[in-house]
Amino acid sequence: MVGKQGKQWRSVCKGLVLGTLLTSCMILLYCLSAPEVQFGLPEVPVPYSCSHQPSSGHSMAASSGAYQGSRKEQNRCTPKVDIMFMKTHKTASSTILNILFRFGEKHHLKFAFPSSRNDFFYPSLFYRSQVKDYSPGMCFNIMCNHMRFNEAEVAKVLPADTVYFTILRDPAELFESSFHYFGRLVPFTWKISGDDKMDEFLSNPELYYDPKGFNSYYLKNLLFFDFGQDNNLSLDDPRVEEGIRAISRRFDLVMLVEHFEESLILLKDALCWDMEDLLFFKLNARKGSTVSKLNHKLRAKALQWNAIDWKLYQHFNATFWKKVEAYGPERMATDVAELRRRNADMTNICIEGGHAVDAGSIHDTSMQPWQPIGEKSIMGYNLNKNVDTAHQKLCRKMLTPELQYLTDLGVNLWITKLWGHVRDILHW
Ligand SMILES: *[C@@H]1O[C@H](CO)[C@@H](O)[C@H](O)[C@H]1NC(C)=O
Numbered sequence: 001m002v003g004k005q006g007k008q009w010r011s012v013c014k015g016l017v018l019g020t021l022l023t024s025c026m027i028l029l030y031c032l033s034a035p036e037v038q039f040g041l042p043e044v045p046v047p048y049s050c051s052h053q054p055s056s057g058h059s060m061a062a063s064s065g066a067y068q069g070s071r072k073e074q075n076r077c078t079p080k081v082d083i084m085f086m087k088t089h090k091t092a093s094s095t096i097l098n099i100l101f102r103f104g105e106k107h108h109l110k111f112a113f114p115s116s117r118n119d120f121f122y123p124s125l126f127y128r129s130q131v132k133d134y135s136p137g138m139c140f141n142i143m144c145n146h147m148r149f150n151e152a153e154v155a156k157v158l159p160a161d162t163v164y165f166t167i168l169r170d171p172a173e174l175f176e177s178s179f180h181y182f183g184r185l186v187p188f189t190w191k192i193s194g195d196d197k198m199d200e201f202l203s204n205p206e207l208y209y210d211p212k213g214f215n216s217y218y219l220k221n222l223l224f225f226d227f228g229q230d231n232n233l234s235l236d237d238p239r240v241e242e243g244i245r246a247i248s249r250r251f252d253l254v255m256l257v258e259h260f261e262e263s264l265i266l267l268k269d270a271l272c273w274d275m276e277d278l279l280f281f282k283l284n285a286r287k288g289s290t291v292s293k294l295n296h297k298l299r300a301k302a303l304q305w306n307a308i309d310w311k312l313y314q315h316f317n318a319t320f321w322k323k324v325e326a327y328g329p330e331r332m333a334t335d336v337a338e339l340r341r342r343n344a345d346m347t348n349i350c351i352e353g354g355h356a357v358d359a360g361s362i363h364d365t366s367m368q369p370w371q372p373i374g375e376k377s378i379m380g381y382n383l384n385k386n387v388d389t390a391h392q393k394l395c396r397k398m399l400t401p402e403l404q405y406l407t408d409l410g411v412n413l414w415i416t417k418l419w420g421h422v423r424d425i426l427h428w
């Protein structure tokens with residue numbers, strides 16, 4: 001009896017020691033690979049455009065950011081290929097990456113990717129030395145991986161005719177999602193007691209929150225932080241307004257998760273793309289995420305706690321609907337209906353059973369999405385077994401999760417993968 005317990009104890013201890021060792025190794029590796037910020041890089045100007053066909057007068061006019069509501073000559077413009085997508089956290093942005101990856105492949109565009117991992121050393125600010133195979137003056141078309149935005153440095157990598165766009169999400173929902181996904185990576189949450197840690201946190205955030213705590217930005221104004229701003233300013237600080245103005249000057253389009261299809265139609269208009277370029281399946285969706293987990297009271301608290309993000313969101317909600325108005329609400333409704341219909345067609349063609357399944361039910365490991373620490377809540381898809389040859393390639397691409405797709409595009413993700421193996425060993 002005692003022997004058996006002793007054995008169990010020993011194996012628990014072994015597990016703990018092994019776990020601690022491996023985790024330390026990972027942290028060490030992560031630090032060693034940390035950004036080598038080279039401030040001495042020479043300033044060589046990037047060409048005005050990096051598109052193969054120089055942009056015509058017409059498309060240059062469109063890139064001034066102005067929306068021509070009833071642009072009849074839609075078919076005459078040339079698709080924009082110089083694109084910056086600021087990938088924010090927990091905002092359906094993996095779905096947009098899949099769209100951009102496919103567009104980039106189709107047009108043989110050059111991506112500015114990070115090296116060794118899938119982000120530009122987030123939460124460090126972006127520096128161009130983090131770009132894989134970067135050398136000053138080089139031409140890149142698309143940049144779209146997670147970063148902490150740094151306008152001046154991004155502008156040194158991408159051509160001047162680049163279209164910038166990004167996506168925001170209701171800050172209460174975003175906070176809930178971020179707490180779920182990243183909460184365990186924020187040490188000050190470990191001391192929160194009770195079954196519902198988020199509820200407890202929101203009832204007294206000042207008690208738990210530490211602006212200097214490791215990873216703390218995941219739990220306060222994460223959107224504002226992603227844009228390179230200070231996420232713990234008080235709401236009446238003039239830097240909040242300034243930050244919002246800077247984002248609004250730089251970004252040609254700010255999309256909203258809650259109106260995803262409408263957002264894509266506006267994107268198509270801004271980039272002169274085809275409807276076909278917008279086809280998508282919702283990637284990286286969490287189980288049961290279609291219903292909000294916030295009641296009225298919690299939502300109010302979450303918005304109050306993330307007051308800067310709420311202000312940011314309301315600002316760009318207003319500009320979003322102005323753009324829809326300029327586009328023409330009826331034309332928008334027609335286009336959204338067409339996009340939905342075509343997506344539904346693709347679902348029938350590509351997806352086994354026509355819907356997402358739990359991680360455990362995905363047969364093909366190349367279709368397994370990356371999971372948050374401690375659980376398997378992210379759903380994925382099984383490719384239909386008898387897809388006709390005409391659709392096979394597209395179906396596979398549309399269903400490929402972000403990390404696998406990045407690997408296919410030539411990014412070596414050794415740090416991210418090693419981390420994944422450690423978690424597999426620890427069943428974490
Ligand atoms: C967004 O704007 C629309 C149109 O003006 C408005 O009806 C809606 O209440 C706004 N939503 C938020 C969250 O501000």
Ligand SMILES: CC(=O)N[C@H]1CO[C@H](CO)[C@@H](O)[C@@H]1O
Pocket residue numbers: 211212230231232233234
């Ligand atoms: C206003 C405020 O508290 N700002 C702080 C936010 O957090 C950073 C560090 O993460 C501090 O340097 C700021 O002073």
